[in-house]
Amino acid sequence: GSPRLDIDETNLEQAKANLHFFEFLGFVEDFEVSLRLFNRLFDIESPAPAPKVNVNPDPAPVLSDPVLGALQDRGRFDLELYAYAERLYRAKLAALELLDSNDPDTPPPSIPVAGS
Numbered sequence: 193g194s195p196r197l198d199i200d201e202t203n204l205e206q207a208k209a210n211l212h213f214f215e216f217l218g219f220v221e222d223f224e225v226s227l228r229l230f231n232r233l234f235d236i237e238s239p240a241p242a243p244k245v246n247v248n249p250d251p252a253p254v255l256s257d258p259v260l261g262a263l264q265d266r267g268r269f270d271l272e273l274y275a276y277a278e279r280l281y282r283a284k285l286a287a288l289e290l291l292d293s294n295d296p297d298t299p300p301p302s303i304p305v306a307g308s
Contacts, residue, residue, distance in 0.1 A: 211276065224242070
């Protein structure tokens, strides 16, 4: 296997800072809105809605609390970076008035975080 990297808060903060260099951040979980954001940012005419192909019809497996907790602990920096990227994404959507007018306070789906 590959060697385990020693990731710490410094790496996390650098990764957060790096996100600010990207003009576009999008989320597969919020694909249609991400596509609208991309089109707006790069002044691209919106094509017809993207078809949903190769979608898994099976629900995601349910993980036991101990397994989920272990995964969240091992991936805590990834989860924090993901949550930070979501906040940047939501702020960009709000600034460009691309939030869902039916439910502007609902964020895109995200990975569950321990304690939430």
